[in-house]
Amino acid sequence: MHFDLADLKLFIHVAEAPSLTQGARRAHLSLAAASTRIKALEAQLEARLLYRNSRGVELTPAGRRLLEHARQVMRKVDALKSDFTDGGTGATGHIRIFANTTAVTEFMPEILARFLADRPGVTVDLQERLTRDIVRGVLDGSTDLGITAGPISATGLERLHFSTDRLVLAVPAGHPLAARGHVTLDDTLRYPHISLHEGSTMLAFLREQVEHRGGELTLRIQVSGFEAICRMVEAGVGIGVIPESAAMRHSRTMKLGIVALDEPWAVRERDLLVRELDALPSCARALIDAVRAYGQHHGDTVTAATTPSGPRAKD
Numbered sequence: 410m411h412f413d414l415a416d417l418k419l420f421i422h423v424a425e426a427p428s429l430t431q432g433a434r435r436a437h438l439s440l441a442a443a444s445t446r447i448k449a450l451e452a453q454l455e456a457r458l459l460y461r462n463s464r465g466v467e468l469t470p471a472g473r474r475l476l477e478h479a480r481q482v483m484r485k486v487d488a489l490k491s492d493f494t495d496g497g498t499g500a501t502g503h504i505r506i507f508a509n510t511t512a513v514t515e516f517m518p519e520i521l522a523r524f525l526a527d528r529p530g531v532t533v534d535l536q537e538r539l540t541r542d543i544v545r546g547v548l549d550g551s552t553d554l555g556i557t558a559g560p561i562s563a564t565g566l567e568r569l570h571f572s573t574d575r576l577v578l579a580v581p582a583g584h585p586l587a588a589r590g591h592v593t594l595d596d597t598l599r600y601p602h603i604s605l606h607e608g609s610t611m612l613a614f615l616r617e618q619v620e621h622r623g624g625e626l627t628l629r630i631q632v633s634g635f636e637a638i639c640r641m642v643e644a645g646v647g648i649g650v651i652p653e654s655a656a657m658r659h660s661r662t663m664k665l666g667i668v669a670l671d672e673p674w675a676v677r678e679r680d681l682l683v684r685e686l687d688a689l690p691s692c693a694r695a696l697i698d699a700v701r702a703y704g705q706h707h708g709d710t711v712t713a714a715t716t717p718s719g720p721r722a723k724d
Contacts, residue, residue, distance in 0.1 A: 410453065414444050416429070416484060417479040424476045425551070428465035431475035440630035481548030488690040502692035507546045508539040509610040510554035511574070511652050512679075514634050516703065517556070524699050530542045531692045539610050553693050556700075559614070561672065569681040569697065573703035577653045578664040579638065581645045587666035594618060594672055601629035601647040603638050615650055618674065638652045639663050671678065679704070 423432030431611075433443030451458050458472035468476060487502060508517060513535060520524070521533060538546065544563055546552040557568075558574065578597055580587050586596065598619065604612045604626075619626045629647040632638055635655035642649050643663045654666045666689070669675070681697055683689060689697075 410585055412453075412482075414483070417482055419443060420450060420475065421479050423459070423466060424472065426465065427467065429459075431514045432455050435679045437720050441645055457519055469631055477538060477549055483721065484553070484690075485688065486552060488688060490690075494669055500528050500692070502690045503532045503534070504538075504554065504690070504693045504696055505552045506554045507536055507543040508544065509540060510537055510560060510605055511555040511611065511655075513537040515652065519698075520699055520703050524696055526693075528692065533696075537609070539608075539613055544682065553689060554697065556679070557682060558677040558679045559641040559710075561680070563680075563682055566682050566684060567681070567686050568688075569701065570678055571681060571701045572707065574652045574677055576650050576670055576672075576677065577656050578648055578668040579642045579651055579685040580607065580668060581642055582653065582666060582694045582723050583667060584648065586648070586668055589668055591669035591671040594666050594716065595622065595624065597648060597650070598624045598626065599625045601645040602691045604628055605635075605638070606631050607631055611650075618672075623714075635659070639665060646720055670702045675681070684718075713719070 419436045419438065420434060422435040422454070423429055426432045427437070430440055431445060433440045436443060438446070446461065454471070454475070457469050458475060460467040460469060462511060483658065490502070490599075506517075517535060521535070525531060525533065540557050540559070540561055543552075543555040543557055544561060544566070547555040547563075547566055578586065578592060585598075586592055587602070589596075602615075604615065606612070616626060623687035632641065635651050636659060638649040638651055639656070639659040640663065641647065643665055649672065653667070656665065660667060681700060682695070686694065686697070
């Protein structure tokens with residue numbers, strides 16, 4: 410049985426589109442040529458790979474199995490190309506990253522700016538995803554690297570801890586909670602919250618915690634980033650749960666009160682997730698080194714002044 414790498418790459422494009430037309434476009438093929446290649450692949454495997462419908466295509470069980478194998482093969486090929494075209498220095502290649510809201514908005518832009526400036530031959534696809542989708546993406550090979558915070562179930566993956574942060578409550582000056590040394594999540598639910606946009610990992614996590622205790626989260630406004638939350642808090646629009654690293658940074662230029670959250674889940678370990686570290690292209694391994702170096706340089710952001718009396722969260 411012989412597999413053409415171009416066919417495997419085309420199949421990945423089609424599966425991720427998920428459309429034969431869009432997959433063909435990504436592979437720089439005509440629709441007719443792409444369709445012929447997929448049919449030839451199905452004939453060779455003696456299995457139907459795609460269900461075709463008016464909305465595009467859907468993978469069959471055999472198609473899902475092939476997608477997993479195809480991603481593994483192409484990841485190995487990319488690693489081979491990277492190691493031998495740049496001497497293993499990580500100067501060329503493409504890296505796909507699924508990350509949580511904090512990573513996408515807070516520290517990865519700074520890390521990537523420096524990393525990419527030194528490596529003009531490297532390209533990066535950074536996408537914000539929910540934690541469950543990050544784990545699934547690393548497991549099935551749709552991303553090279555995942556960045557998460559807090560307890561997760563990641564059986565079959567390598568977890569590389571790189572820093573610790575905690576969630577705190579940002580409140581306006583003079584707010585009733587501003588004078589408190591620490592508060593529980595229940596204490597905050599009587600006030601309107603300012604949160605991130607729908608689909609953000611932070612909002613999904615906060616809602617999950619509120620639902621667990623049978624409470625209700627009142628959202629006054631949803632915005633696109635932590636800086637916007639802090640500006641709204643400063644203006645007295647509401648209160649917001651944000652990472653301490655963001656709260657401390659914005660409190661230097663804004664009038665904010667920072668109150669510790671006395672919750673076991675408030676302290677969050679940040680992890681890099683990979684399926685197999687040694688199998689990654691050299692450019693991806695170099696980025697992992699850069700992220701871990703950033704975490705070591707900045708240290709844990711948890712401060713004694715805001716450490717709650719409750720137990721520290723463990724993974």
